[in-house]
Amino acid sequence: GHELLSEERSKSNIAVDKLSLFMFGKQQIDRKQRILKILQNEKVFDKSQNYFAGRIDRFETALARAKRLRQLQVKHNWTQEDKFTANELISEPGPYGLHESMFLITLRDQGTPEQHEKFLKPAQDYEYIGCYAQTELGHGSNVRGLETTATWNAEDKTFIIHSPSLTASKWWIGSLGRTANHAVVMAQLIINGKPYGPHPFVVQIRDMKTHKPLQNVHIGDIGPKFGYNTMDNGFLLFNKFKVPHISMLARFSSVDPTTSKYLRPASPSLIYGTLTWVRSTIVLQAGGVLARGVTIATRYCAVRRQFQDRDSKDQTGENQVLNYTTVQIRLFTLLATTYALHFTGRGMMQLYEANQKKMSQDAGKASSTQRGAGPEETHSGSDLLADLHATSCGLKSLASSTAVDGLEVCRRACGGHGYSNFSGIGPWYADYLPTATWEGDNYMLTQQVARYLLKSARSVLKGNEPTNDTTYILSNFLKKSDMGAAFDILGKDEDLVAAFAWRSAFLTFEALKHRDEQKKAWNDLLVDFYRLSRAHSQYMVVKNFYEALNAPNVSDDLDTETRSLMHKLFRLYALHTLESEASEFYTSSAVTVRQIMLARTNAVMKLLEEIRPHAIKLVDAWDFPDWQMDSSLGRYDGKVYEDMFHRASELNPLNAITVDPYPNSPTLFKEDDSRQFKSKL
Amino acid sequence: GHELLSEERSKSNIAVDKLSLFMFGKQQIDRKQRILKILQNEKVFDKSQNYFAGRIDRFETALARAKRLRQLQVKHNWTQEDKFTANELISEPGPYGLHESMFLITLRDQGTPEQHEKFLKPAQDYEYIGCYAQTELGHGSNVRGLETTATWNAEDKTFIIHSPSLTASKWWIGSLGRTANHAVVMAQLIINGKPYGPHPFVVQIRDMKTHKPLQNVHIGDIGPKFGYNTMDNGFLLFNKFKVPHISMLARFSSVDPTTSKYLRPASPSLIYGTLTWVRSTIVLQAGGVLARGVTIATRYCAVRRQFQDRDSKDQTGENQVLNYTTVQIRLFTLLATTYALHFTGRGMMQLYEANQKKMSQDAGKASSTQRGAGPEETHSGSDLLADLHATSCGLKSLASSTAVDGLEVCRRACGGHGYSNFSGIGPWYADYLPTATWEGDNYMLTQQVARYLLKSARSVLKGNEPTNDTTYILSNFLKKSDMGAAFDILGKDEDLVAAFAWRSAFLTFEALKHRDEQKKAWNDLLVDFYRLSRAHSQYMVVKNFYEALNAPNVSDDLDTETRSLMHKLFRLYALHTLESEASEFYTSSAVTVRQIMLARTNAVMKLLEEIRPHAIKLVDAWDFPDWQMDSSLGRYDGKVYEDMFHRASELNPLNAITVDPYPNSPTLFKEDDSRQFKSKL
Numbered sequence A, B: 001g002h003e004l005l006s007e008e009r010s011k012s013n014i015a016v017d018k019l020s021l022f023m024f025g026k027q028q029i030d031r032k033q034r035i036l037k038i039l040q041n042e043k044v045f046d047k048s049q050n051y052f053a054g055r056i057d058r059f060e061t062a063l064a065r066a067k068r069l070r071q072l073q074v075k076h077n078w079t080q081e082d083k084f085t086a087n088e089l090i091s092e093p094g095p096y097g098l099h100e101s102m103f104l105i106t107l108r109d110q111g112t113p114e115q116h117e118k119f120l121k122p123a124q125d126y127e128y129i130g131c132y133a134q135t136e137l138g139h140g141s142n143v144r145g146l147e148t149t150a151t152w153n154a155e156d157k158t159f160i161i162h163s164p165s166l167t168a169s170k171w172w173i174g175s176l177g178r179t180a181n182h183a184v185v186m187a188q189l190i191i192n193g194k195p196y197g198p199h200p201f202v203v204q205i206r207d208m209k210t211h212k213p214l215q216n217v218h219i220g221d222i223g224p225k226f227g228y229n230t231m232d233n234g235f236l237l238f239n240k241f242k243v244p245h246i247s248m249l250a251r252f253s254s255v256d257p258t259t260s261k262y263l264r265p266a267s268p269s270l271i272y273g274t275l276t277w278v279r280s281t282i283v284l285q286a287g288g289v290l291a292r293g294v295t296i297a298t299r300y301c302a303v304r305r306q307f308q309d310r311d312s313k314d315q316t317g318e319n320q321v322l323n324y325t326t327v328q329i330r331l332f333t334l335l336a337t338t339y340a341l342h343f344t345g346r347g348m349m350q351l352y353e354a355n356q357k358k359m360s361q362d363a364g365k366a367s368s369t370q371r372g373a374g375p376e377e378t379h380s381g382s383d384l385l386a387d388l389h390a391t392s393c394g395l396k397s398l399a400s401s402t403a404v405d406g407l408e409v410c411r412r413a414c415g416g417h418g419y420s421n422f423s424g425i426g427p428w429y430a431d432y433l434p435t436a437t438w439e440g441d442n443y444m445l446t447q448q449v450a451r452y453l454l455k456s457a458r459s460v461l462k463g464n465e466p467t468n469d470t471t472y473i474l475s476n477f478l479k480k481s482d483m484g485a486a487f488d489i490l491g492k493d494e495d496l497v498a499a500f501a502w503r504s505a506f507l508t509f510e511a512l513k514h515r516d517e518q519k520k521a522w523n524d525l526l527v528d529f530y531r532l533s534r535a536h537s538q539y540m541v542v543k544n545f546y547e548a549l550n551a552p553n554v555s556d557d558l559d560t561e562t563r564s565l566m567h568k569l570f571r572l573y574a575l576h577t578l579e580s581e582a583s584e585f586y587t588s589s590a591v592t593v594r595q596i597m598l599a600r601t602n603a604v605m606k607l608l609e610e611i612r613p614h615a616i617k618l619v620d621a622w623d624f625p626d627w628q629m630d631s632s633l634g635r636y637d638g639k640v641y642e643d644m645f646h647r648a649s650e651l652n653p654l655n656a657i658t659v660d661p662y663p664n665s666p667t668l669f670k671e672d673d674s675r676q677f678k679s680k681l
């Protein structure tokens, strides 16, 4: 079977290297090679027991790796990008994960210079190892509902951190369970009996020497999860635990230690900026996350043969399952999606950076924002950020749901072998899965998008001039809605984009009618809002993909054949999405029933056929090293079966056990040499 | 929060007991209670470490449980149903799994009386412990492509079983990896150099005393999987391994030991009967599989509160998340689906039993069937079985995909806590997942359904009278297609059923046009076939649900209020399915765009509201004991947080470990008392 992959590669003219270069740039490609070499030479990063080890062994290995990685960072003077690339190659969550992200970021963004000296420095030196403790057993999405209190005690100028109930226990906190000695704790600030809402406090939680929890602090790991088991997500309860005045991160709000007055030295818009940045990163990564599954499944389905094709002339040997159209409709549409998401992620990041620039120019102008208690206004942030905020919410929701669901489609496309962990898809899926829930649950985020679209539509209805793309497509729709639309979706790429814009605008004004004219309750509209957000986000993906392919640099960077193939991927993504959501496109009159029929039975099927010869090279361009994917099915050389067999027979500890199988014998294991397989650390 | 569940229960008049009785019957409900009591009293079945233990410990525990279960079966003289119920309550695959199913069934169905004596008897006594070894590393779906050979050796009247290549290795074989000492091996029979296709052989593979593999037999466990890790799926290679003449299961075909002639003593239709039975069982179970997830998520979402509802008058406390319509649209549509699948499973089993009766009356008449090599005819079986076969293929595919995907929807509806294994959904999902792949991959099975529908349509076009429901709806469509349809889907339940029938018939004739008139290649139609099969199967579900609710006994068994609620569930399932597949319903002119709009914005939303007060009782009626679900979130008493906390802090071995977190210290674990948590067996 494995020779099939090189045959596939010889059948396509696509210049893989050039395409990779176009997607990632030389710097990133070189960086990956450089770091990969270092990691592969370190025994502790050997992955061969990853799929076999139980939770405790995996956690132990992950800790050893986290330590070594930090040492390597110091040794090689790695930048943030270098470290990030190393983590991508290792591909497992590690016990320093939250220390290195939210803990450091929060200290940096929300601390004063004095607090940087006191907390950030030792944290950067890994003397303080921290976590970000916001979520509680009883409250996640609703941050304002947190129960942990931080009561200002003017007498001795301390805060008393307290968990008044079981549900106040911090929960899900990454790196907390076993690893961290400090935590940023979000707690309700109370001054003189008056609540001021959640604020961040830096709290030491474990002894610096013994690493045991301090007195009046109760900590533990929350137990096994669907994935993410190399991480020690933890719980944390405080029993009237005192911390000094300096513990409250004071850049945006503080308590005057002498007057006990609540102060707001700066606008908190930067905090919302952080949230937006985190979501934008999720969008940026979603294409690559999905591409791993698509790479594995596409390569395997090119090696896997099953049945002869009865209608075909060639009756020697069996058909590669990649030739079956029910396999293609699953994998090639996802292949197109990986590219669509990649370019959307790029676009999202550019938007973010443009906005950061604007923000720093406008700094100071923005007034402080009031956050409402209801879902209609969570995380609303400042007006300045509104467009970016909505875009990041909508795309985070769409992109991560698409990646999650797509990975499972890839796994299933591999038939039985997809269920083996050696496929590499299942474990990867399981670790990625929470992305659909954290940083804003993917259903809830859609309310933010709808809220923004409604607001934009109201402004357009008032006759205000368009100020950005959203208001532009809304007013364009308003102008033309009487005469109707007639988009040549099968002939012109730009008409495809326009049809997506049309549907999004149509649904926006429908929703507005329900809310503003029919006065429907917010809750009764959530399902419509979900659809609206999805529609608008799909429009943004289609638009970003289209624009990336029509940028001026493209004709220099890609040869004609590759460019034309990229346009086919664009059309496949757009037309397949359109036919999957057909009813919204009809209802809005963006397309006719006949166009959908033609899209489905002709255009999409033809695109599958045209993409088929290039499928392997198109996944190759994603440039995943075998070491990163750790997959028998996705090997670059196609040696699928040899690798499965090797892992099962040589690396599998269960095979060092001989059982007594008879029901009436009390012996279970007659022989057990399985411990010999444990990784040497 | 937990008192919310009893409040919920007090708000609905539904008689849960009566509804359970209606669904399961008294016998099954009593059986469950009786067996549950026995299991709960046995220490070995204690589940408290299930979510924590690694693969080897879990396998060891599973083996201990399998043994004890067999002892209990003997002690209490359990019937098959009793044993089956015990397995459902334990809810984990066990090492005797394939012995007790496919091994015994194959010996029984395909063995001669002499072979029953020689193989079946010791197997029933658990001296022989077996497995069913069909799939190979290189071949699963395409059974005719198997590479393992069984060459008849006339000289010493033996068969030589051989694996000619690596890909010939048996793979995925349940109970083989460590447990079985015998296997039914499917191998290509070769007599005098001529191949006769795959046949079953009973082969001893391990020594009865030492339990080590016999010489020239290479066996092992295939390694960790996405789920199913309490089972030892194995691989198996033979090096010219001799077995005696009696090893070939000879009820349907055999080799004459003196003449070396190939004989076919009986028609193999019974074998196809077994496959149909297995698929029917999957359909029967799918509702309950999904209902576990729905029960857990619905209860949790009634306990979970998050945010205040801004539009609501009551501003005390937070809203139960079950009140949000985006939660309802996910959970209540699935709740309706569980009932729809339950009654469809019932219907499927009745069809199977009716057919078995007919078969035994017609026995002998049926001619032996030729199976084609291509996908168009795999597992076609005898004509007699054609309708049953297609129904079981279509419904197996739809029902198991629906259950799998629905479970993940339930898990995600629980927000962050859904990701904890204590939710009980993730591990259950992971174990059930392969059902979408085995017993016919859910994509491939749809070709069988399409083939049958095309055949039926051709017969109807020829003017043949309808002989069953399928040909009836096809000819009804033909008669009326000129004048068109006008179904009152929002007003009349029977019109809803008719609309589903209409769409299925429309798609059938469309597909027929493509195949017979436009002569499209089979492969180019696979995507259409997939849609067709899905459409037809959804029709069957809607029809079965409708008929179950309109059966004569219903008005005796259920009070008016419960009955009306069941009709609402019916409408919710049907209308929600209809709007999710809206474009096929338009295109076939079964409904108008306006009807879909009304279904979506009015009818479905109204049904959610009407079902809301009864949601908890409707999941209660599924009658899952807490012990079975093993879920913190799904507890009957709603003590969600207490249970999460208990498991994390009291049962979690990782918390017996103290780490050294500093990057430059080589120590990883300073203290490790985690082994104390290992289950005592």
Ligand SMILES: Cc1cc2nc3c(=O)[nH]c(=O)nc-3n(C[C@H](O)[C@H](O)[C@H](O)COP(=O)(O)OP(=O)(O)OC[C@H]3O[C@@H](n4cnc5c(N)ncnc54)[C@H](O)[C@@H]3O)c2cc1C
Binding pocket: A098, A132, A133, A134, A135, A138, A139, A140, A141, A142, A171, A172, A173, A174, A228, A233, A375, A434, A437, A438, A439, A440, A441, A443, A444, A526, B304, B306, B307, B321, B324, B325, B326, B327, B412, B413, B414, B415, B416, B417, B419
């Ligand atoms: C692996 C993992 C790691 C994590 N790491 C951290 C960490 O390091 N630090 C930290 O602080 N937290 C962490 N979290 C917590 C995470 O941020 C929350 O779980 C997440 O925000 C979801 O919140 P929730 O669990 O409260 O969901 P809930 O809000 O309880 O959601 C439950 C259901 O209710 C619905 N719902 C809730 N409110 C509404 C509404 N207003 N309208 C409509 N529907 C609604 C949701 O859609 C969902 O279906 C982690 C979680 C996971 C799974």
Ligand SMILES: Cc1cc2nc3c(=O)[nH]c(=O)nc-3n(C[C@H](O)[C@H](O)[C@H](O)COP(=O)(O)OP(=O)(O)OC[C@H]3O[C@@H](n4cnc5c(N)ncnc54)[C@H](O)[C@@H]3O)c2cc1C
Binding pocket: A304, A306, A307, A321, A324, A325, A326, A327, A412, A413, A414, A415, A416, A417, A419, B098, B132, B133, B134, B135, B138, B139, B140, B141, B142, B171, B172, B173, B174, B228, B233, B375, B434, B437, B438, B439, B440, B441, B443, B444, B526
């Ligand atoms: C947990 C588990 C337990 C199992 N236990 C046993 C056991 O005890 N004994 C045993 O013998 N087997 C067992 N199996 C094997 C199982 O029966 C096969 O894995 C299953 O039949 C799927 O076959 P496959 O893996 O060859 O899939 P493939 O046929 O390789 O499928 C790969 C892909 O190709 C597609 N495809 C293949 N052929 C066609 C076609 N003609 N047209 C269109 N698309 C096509 C499929 O849709 C799929 O997407 C087990 C499997 C699992 C996962």
